[in-house]
Amino acid sequence: MNDADLNDADLTLAPDRVDLPEVAPMHDPALAVRVQHAIDHKTKPLGALGQLEALALQLALIQGRDLPQLVQPQMVVFAADHGLTARGISAYPADVTAQMVLNFLAGGAAVSVLARQHGLALTVVDAGVRQDFEPHPQLRRCKVAPGTADASQARAMSLSQVAQAIAVGRDVIASLPGNAVLLGEMGIGNTSASAMLVARLTGLPIETCTGRGTGLDDAALVRKTAVLAEVLARHADAVEPLAALAAFGGLEIAALVGAVLEAAAQRRVIVVDGYIVGAAVLVAQRLRPAVLPRCVFAHRSQEPGHRLLLEHLGVRPLIDLDLRLGEGSGAALAWPLLESACRFLAEMASFESAGVSGPAP
Numbered sequence: 610m611n612d613a614d615l616n617d618a619d620l621t622l623a624p625d626r627v628d629l630p631e632v633a634p635m636h637d638p639a640l641a642v643r644v645q646h647a648i649d650h651k652t653k654p655l656g657a658l659g660q661l662e663a664l665a666l667q668l669a670l671i672q673g674r675d676l677p678q679l680v681q682p683q684m685v686v687f688a689a690d691h692g693l694t695a696r697g698i699s700a701y702p703a704d705v706t707a708q709m710v711l712n713f714l715a716g717g718a719a720v721s722v723l724a725r726q727h728g729l730a731l732t733v734v735d736a737g738v739r740q741d742f743e744p745h746p747q748l749r750r751c752k753v754a755p756g757t758a759d760a761s762q763a764r765a766m767s768l769s770q771v772a773q774a775i776a777v778g779r780d781v782i783a784s785l786p787g788n789a790v791l792l793g794e795m796g797i798g799n800t801s802a803s804a805m806l807v808a809r810l811t812g813l814p815i816e817t818c819t820g821r822g823t824g825l826d827d828a829a830l831v832r833k834t835a836v837l838a839e840v841l842a843r844h845a846d847a848v849e850p851l852a853a854l855a856a857f858g859g860l861e862i863a864a865l866v867g868a869v870l871e872a873a874a875q876r877r878v879i880v881v882d883g884y885i886v887g888a889a890v891l892v893a894q895r896l897r898p899a900v901l902p903r904c905v906f907a908h909r910s911q912e913p914g915h916r917l918l919l920e921h922l923g924v925r926p927l928i929d930l931d932l933r934l935g936e937g938s939g940a941a942l943a944w945p946l947l948e949s950a951c952r953f954l955a956e957m958a959s960f961e962s963a964g965v966s967g968p969a970p
């Protein structure tokens with residue numbers, strides 16, 4: 610597919626023009642009953658492992674087995690630049706996107722450290738960074754374009770670019786081993802794209818979806834919010850999920866949409882990092898609603914729109930550490946909880962096997 614084949618009218622038809630996998634609904638009531646029964650008969654007061662119990666059940670249902678196992682977990686960080694940075698919507702210069710990609714690969718970024726700590730393979734994907742990179746074993750060079758267009762002047766991406774970036778995300782996931790993916794991102798300006806996607810797709814006011822990102826002060830936050838309101842008004846017709854993605858960007862978010870769809874189609878466990886990955890899940894969920902129960906929401910970010918997004922999706926994150934870093938750092942930090950959920954299900958004794966008395970009659 611190339612730009613010449615597509616025009617604006619195609620945007621409303623986008624789901625038919627972009628190659629999206631089918632995602633089967635998770636429906637196995639008998640398995641759910643069996644796993645809940647096993648959880649309830651472990652040697653603990655009923656429900657005492659709290660959210661970890663719901664997590665164990667979710668992992669079992671995603672994998673379609675009584676004892677879920679996490680094999681060769683993959684941390685995948687999608688990176689790209691945003692043309693809207695020309696409007697001063699970030700506290701840091703756009704060059705930081707490329708510099709941090711090099712830092713990820715050199716092993717010095719937060720996500721590099723946490724991935725090492727938790728035994729997560731780390732892959733970095735250049736979906737649209739302005740700068741070119743030398744080959745590196747952990748880098749996938751899949752640049753769709755050197756950054757998006759300035760969304761205050763034009764659509765951030767053409768539909769063809771959206772389709773290509775979604776394909777990048779799908780292909781990267783399909784090429785990786787294992788049955789769990791942790792998704793992260795890097796892109797100066799991408800809290801703006803996320804805020805606009807969330808506002809447009811949920812109907813929430815842009816003021817509530819916009820935050821300080823990398824650390825804007827009060828005055829800069831007011832200016833950012835005004836810019837985002839202007840961009841939303843400019844693209845008032847971009848209401849369908851893929852049209853909104855094209856209008857607001859970014860290339861890493863589109864690649865994340867593809868990654869979420871492919872991972873869900875393959876029944877992999879999907880660990881969702883912060884606001885930006887959450888916005889990609891929102892787009893993916895609008896395209897294929899069955900992706901949502903296959904996602905584990907790792908943490909609640911400090912970005913105020915993230916809380917609203919999680920509430921809108923009706924999901925509860927595992928941890929809340931006031932993080933606002935991105936990269937996949939929150940997903941990596943939450944990872945041991947998924948391991949613990951599998952372990953308690955597999956290894957804890959039952960009342961029967963341990964000879965412990967159940968609740969008083």
Ligand SMILES: O=C(O)c1ccc[n+]([C@@H]2O[C@H](COP(=O)([O-])O)[C@@H](O)[C@H]2O)c1
Binds near residue numbers: 700795797885934935
């Ligand atoms: O994950 C989050 O919730 C999150 C919240 C605030 C900032 N970030 C990171 O900061 C960058 C975007 O911030 P900004 O201010 O440039 O839009 C991008 O690289 C994200 O990884 C990430």
Ligand SMILES: Cc1cc2nc[nH]c2cc1C
Binds near residue numbers: 795796
């Ligand atoms: C230094 C730096 C690291 C990051 N990691 C993710 N987003 C980031 C933004 C900045 C500015």
